[in-house]
Amino acid sequence: xxxxxxxxxxxxxxxxxxxxxxxxxxxxxxxxxxxxxxxxxxxxxxxxxxxxxxxxxxxxxxxxxxxxxxxxxxxxxxxxxxxxxxxxxxxxxxxxxxxxxxxxxxxxxxxxxxxxxxxxxxxxxxxxxxxxxxxxxxxxxxxxxxxxxxxxxxxxxxxxxxxxxxxxxxxxxxxxxxxxxxxxxxxxxxxxxxxxxxxxxxxxxxxxxxxxxxxxxxxxxxxxxxxxxxxxxxxxxxxxxxxxxxxxxxxxxxxxxxxxxxxxxxxxxxxxxxxxxxxxxxxxxxxxxxxxxxxxxxxxxxxxxxxxxxxxxxxxxxxxxxxxxxxxxxxxxxxxxxxxxxxxxxxxxxxxxxxxxxxxxxxxxxxxxxxxxxxxxxxxxxxxxxxxxxxxxxxxxxxxxxxxxxxxxxxxxxxxxxxxxxxxxxxxxxxxxxxxxxxxxxxxxxxxxxxxxxxxxxxxxxxxxxxxxxxxxxxxxxxxxxxxxxxxxxxxxxxxxxxxxxxxxxxxxx
Numbered sequence: 003x004x005x006x007x008x009x010x011x012x013x014x015x016x017x018x019x020x021x022x023x024x025x026x027x028x029x030x031x032x033x034x035x036x037x038x039x040x041x042x043x044x045x046x047x048x049x050x051x052x053x054x055x056x057x058x059x060x061x062x063x064x065x066x067x068x069x070x071x072x073x074x075x076x077x078x079x080x081x082x083x084x085x086x087x088x089x090x091x092x093x094x095x096x097x098x099x100x101x102x103x104x105x106x107x108x109x110x111x112x113x114x115x116x117x118x119x120x121x122x123x124x125x126x127x128x129x130x131x132x133x134x135x136x137x138x139x140x141x142x143x144x145x146x147x148x149x150x151x152x153x154x155x156x157x158x159x160x161x162x163x164x165x166x167x168x169x170x171x172x173x174x175x176x177x178x179x180x181x182x183x184x185x186x187x188x189x190x191x192x193x194x195x196x197x198x199x200x201x202x203x204x205x206x207x208x209x210x211x212x213x214x215x216x217x218x219x220x221x222x223x224x225x226x227x228x229x230x231x232x233x234x235x236x237x238x239x240x241x242x243x244x245x246x247x248x249x250x251x252x253x254x255x256x257x258x259x260x261x262x263x264x265x266x267x268x269x270x271x272x273x274x275x276x277x278x279x280x281x282x283x284x285x286x287x288x289x290x291x292x293x294x295x296x297x298x299x300x301x302x303x304x305x306x307x308x309x310x311x312x313x314x315x316x317x318x319x320x321x322x323x324x325x326x327x328x329x330x331x332x333x334x335x336x337x338x339x340x341x342x343x344x345x346x347x348x349x350x351x352x353x354x355x356x357x358x359x360x361x362x363x364x365x366x367x368x369x370x371x372x373x374x375x376x377x378x379x380x381x382x383x384x385x386x387x388x389x390x391x392x393x394x395x396x397x398x399x400x401x402x403x404x405x406x407x408x409x410x411x412x413x414x415x416x417x418x419x420x421x422x423x424x425x426x427x428x429x430x431x432x433x434x435x436x437x438x439x440x441x442x443x444x445x446x447x448x449x450x451x452x453x454x455x456x457x458x459x460x461x462x463x464x465x466x467x468x469x470x471x472x473x474x475x476x477x478x479x480x481x482x483x484x485x486x487x488x489x490x491x492x493x494x495x496x497x498x499x500x501x502x503x504x505x506x507x508x509x510x511x512x
């Protein structure tokens with residue numbers, strides 16, 4: 003084969019020197035489409051040379067062309083094309099038409115599918131990392147407030163007393179499921195499409211597993227049609243569901259805090275100043291919770307972008323480009339990261355007033371269910387009868403504007419007797435309230451209620467200690483998983499660099 007002479011080609015030794023002396027410059031560059039096209043070409047040169055699909059006599063020169071394109075692209079203002087059809091002319095300019103021998107059994111379809119998976123894989127690890135940081139802040143704050151009694155709400159109404167730490171661990175549990183979803187989806191994204199060409203593979207005996215290993219993938223996409231036509235569409239759609247879940251969890255937490263700002267004396271606020279709050283331009287008393295508002299907006303943006311992916315994937319034939327755009331899919335994932343960062347800032351900026359929270363509990367009848375529970379558990383009164391009694395107590399108290407701590411015991415006895423008198427269930431129950439006054443008042447103590455919970459998963463001290471331990475272990479496991487996955491990619495690319503440099507140096511000086 004006659005070799006064309008290209009005056010612009012750098013001498014092989016100079017290319018090798020430039021490429022190696024920069025300490026694998028491409029490793030420090032952003033891992034964008036250009037980066038991965040470079041890695042694919044490097045891996046192709048190494049694998050096909052060693053397996054006899056590329057003439058060993060010309061392989062070093064072709065590898066030098068690949069190295070030059072990568073090196074040039076890593077320079078300030080260098081060309082970094084994002085698609086194969088624009089990358090290849092740079093290769094030809096650097097090493098001549100023979101460099102297209104690297105294209106044996108390849109297509110832009112499998113190459114683009116591969117770099118899309120690689121970029122989405124990196125994005126998912128970044129998302130997992132920030133998710134773990136935010137969840138870690140939740141768990142840390144939960145430990146600090148494991149015994150802080152606060153009201154919890156259902157249907158927008160104060161419902162029961164709870165430990166604020168227990169409440170925070172509930173939110174952390176939601177984020178843990180999001181972390182599980184990331185790990186599960188990651189395994190489906192972490193597969194190489196290389197070697198499948200367009201639809202049904204190639205007549206070239208390509209070593210697909212070795213290519214996957216060099217690029218840091220755990221496996222290959224098994225079905226060649228799936229590789230570029232189906233999988234690259236459903237992968238971002240699956241990730242969009244995770245982004246949606248994270249955004250919803252973020253919004254739920256923020257809205258719960260926002261309700262406090264409607265009160266004249268909230269028991270939870272943001273520290274004033276900085277990026278946390280801002281003053282109204284007209285009303286001097288207002289301290290608007292800017293960080294809450296901005297983060298809620300970020301969560302809404304994440305939901306919008308996530309649904310956009312689904313819409314783009316809707317009603318298209320297999321393999322169409324609509325939902326595959328790396329920039330759009332990265333923006334979707336990054337929107338969730340932004341929302342999580344805001345949530346993390348909120349957790350570090352919150353000021354919780356335990357005394358005010360307890361005052362609110364004692365200003366309402368959130369402990370009233372405990373009356374029915376104790377009467378059933380200790381005195382065998384059917385729950386519905388006890389519930390009727392407690393409901394009558396609350397109704398009377400609200401009409402008379404009586405707080406739980408001030409409720410007259412004599413009225414409780416009267417209401418109980420009337421409840422039993424008018425009960426139609428036919429049961430033989432004590433005619434008088436079986437609780438003495440001390441027990442009646444203790445039953446309405448929010449702190450005692452929290453401490454005396456007996457079921458697994460409750461806010462009582464023993465269960466809080468157990469759940470905090472479990473939560474911290476899950477965070478540690480997730481951090482280890484992220485480190486392991488990032489380490490695997492880094493070590494795979496380092497091995498590729500090492501083997502590629504050997505090919506560059508082969509027959510040097512001949």
